[in-house]
Amino acid sequence: MTEGVYTMSNQVGSPRRRSARWSSRRAQGLYRPGDSTAALAGWEPRYRRSVIISDVLCILAAVAVVGSLVGAQSGMATTKVAVLGAITAGVVLCSLAMNRAWNLVVLGQGAEEFSRLGRGLFLADVALGLAGLAFSISTMRPWVFLVVPAMALLAFPSRYVLRKLLHRARNDGRCLLPVLAAGAPGSVRDLIERTRKNPHIGWRVDAVCTVDGRGNGAGELDGIPVVGELDKIADHVRRGGYRIVAITADAYWTPKRLQQLAWTLEGSGAEMVVAPTLMEVAGPRLHMTGVLGMPLLRVSAPAFTGGRRVVKDVFDRISSGLLLLLMAPLLLLVSLAVLVDSRGPVFYRQRRVGKDGKHFTIIKFRTMIRDADRMLAELNERNEGAGVLFKMRRDPRVTRVGGLLRRYSIDELPQLFNVLGGSMSLVGPRPPLPEETARYGPDVRRRLLVKPGVTGLWQVSGRSDLSWDEAVRLDLRYVEDWSLALDAVILWKTFRAVLSGQGAY
Structure with missing residues (x-):
């Protein structure tokens, strides 16, 4: 590999x-x-083979481990388990091939690679479920709801590891x-x-x-x-x-x-x-079509409503609720640390501008001394932020605990309450201040067409180190080219960006 x-x-x-x-x-x-x-360069077919072998091993591992457990739990004969396992593995592999999940064009970069992998697994799952219904195979249900999802849990991280190895080689000039x-x-x-x-x-x-x-x-x-x-x-x-x-x-x-x-x-x-x-558009909005023999690049309208947005909203609320339950002990410990470190409330509340320009109150852990907003006018001359943003690498208002919370974005965790309430999304543009939006031009105001996010392209691409123009370009790109696959990639990359602490202050 x-x-x-x-x-x-x-x-x-x-x-x-x-x-x-x-x-x-x-x-x-x-x-x-x-x-x-x-x-083709020598590494290309070898990398493709590595991806195929990795997928096959993940599929076989899921069939062998989860399939065996399913068979043992239901008292299924070993022969029947082997037959169902072979059928499941075969259907999944055929589906991945038909969805061109191993095409060199998409391997190693972008969300399309993971989108094709997910689509192939999903369609295989649907095919197996329909076959079970059509032939009245009741024992197929565990394979649909347990074995194929287990394949996804193994295949996606495996693809990501291979991609990181490839990116490391490319950073070294190979x-x-x-x-x-x-x-x-x-x-x-x-x-x-x-x-x-x-x-x-x-x-x-x-x-x-x-x-x-x-x-x-x-x-x-x-x-x-x-x-x-x-x-x-x-x-x-x-x-x-x-x-x-x-x-x-x-x-x-x-x-x-x-x-x-x-x-x-x-x-x-x-x-x-x-x-x-002519225009900077990418992702699922681009479609190549032909009209009367003339090749045309068709650009579909951005999806601000519809079924995918409903799925995103449901996923946001369920995920934020689960994350709040899982991280309740951490939230409690951080709250105590903020109280012990400096006088003032645990949470910092601030008015921000959300979807369609509607105002809402964002919730964060307090990272500054009390009444820090009143000192802003004195510090404006030392502003290191880009565009309409105010940022300082060594802001005297930040507390000791606050600096640590900011470095690893722990202060942002209470925004999950905003996501649960529907005013924010897990992924989206940065939530701006009212005074910032008052200075927006017509193009920048397009950031307000979707819900702001706890994380986004701006956070996984440099955070506070980005220039204003670059931050706006990334936010507008997200607004224009949004997809569920892009959200999944951003969420995955967020963990790495948070752990490194790069660009956060």
């Missing part, structure tokens, strides 16, 4: 060194036009896909910056093509060699062995030229990726 993740180290090195090596190989005639040099970026220098610079800032995505820009074949005058762009002009991309791809051709914004690109490029890249093994420059 580990070996499948930690490969491709032979492709690590400086861009200039790789460019020189490829130039040397071209001079020796080792690359010829028409060669498929951009085949398991990256070589990318040829083609477009205007400004848009290419943005792509280079994003790939360097987020290596876990798995892209490494190794070369650039521009309209004139020049970068900053020295034959490079942000340290990446400019290898040629836009009309020679296919030749460079076949010679250089790039895995991805990333098309960024440039007036040069017309539908005809993009189509021609797609044709010339056929057989090269490279994947062409075109950045949608």
Whole structure:
């Protein structure tokens, strides 16, 4: 498993060194036009096999352990247990394959990987349940309600562990896909910056093509060699062995030229990726359709109501209630610590703005001295926050216990009462202050179209270290592209962000 993740180290090195090596190989005639040099990197099929083997082992473990317990509890014959186990495992594996849960495009990043895994398990569960009803197999019920859920409890963490191993390798410069970026220098610079800032995505820009074949005058762009002009991309791809051709914004690109490029890249093994420059939308709202032979990128309206929102609301309330019961001893200990540390109430209540601009009272553990709000005017000159936010890394109003609570976001736990009451959600944009919303522009006010959250994209992406523009972009992205799978990923990442304490003050 580990070996499948930690490969491709032979492709690590400086861009200039790789460019020189490829130039040397071209001079020796080792690359010829028409060669498929951009085949899958060695680590890709091995990583995919690791994921498949992991899923199969989780499925078999659930069948062997939980299935055996179910059979023993019901007095079922060993042969019947084996038959039902084989049927269940077979149906689940077929469902995962049909839902393309092992497609390389989704493995290793984004919520789509977990969405496909969950959809495959759910549809398999439904199929088994319907088969049990159709053939009057009463013994199928425990397999539907116990065995398949046990598979999910094993498969999801296993996928996450594999993903973390892959991301660790990518942070070390391994398991990256070589990318040829083609477009205007400004848009290419943005792509280079994003790939360097987020290596876990798995892209490494190794070369650039521009309209004139020049970068900053020295034959490079942000340290990446400019290898040629836009009309020679296919030749460079076949010679250089790039895995991805990333098309960024440039007036040069017309539908005809993009189509021609797609044709010339056929057989090269490279994947062409075109950045949608008209609007920043991603996730389940994007759908590729064709009308009269014309390919169209269909953008569906954001889902602010409907069945999925009802499911989210029910999940929020049930989960918050259960969490409050489980963490009751911790809440009691924190309450005592706040009382002993400084004079004042245990809880801090503050007016915040929720969905559709409605005001509500947020509940948090008090982390500051009494009457801290009155000192705000004196500290405004020392504000380190972004945009309309007030933040200080060393706020003199924060108590000793309060600093610890803030570092690990324990002060936020009472907001579960807000979730239980319906004014907040477990996942959503940051709940703003009324004075903040008074300074919002029309675009930023779209944050108020959904309930604010105890956690969100802003918290798992840097928290207080984020710039104002970046925090707004993340919140708006959540509002626009929300999905149940994205919520699950954010909740999972929240635990890591809280434990690290990074960006919290």
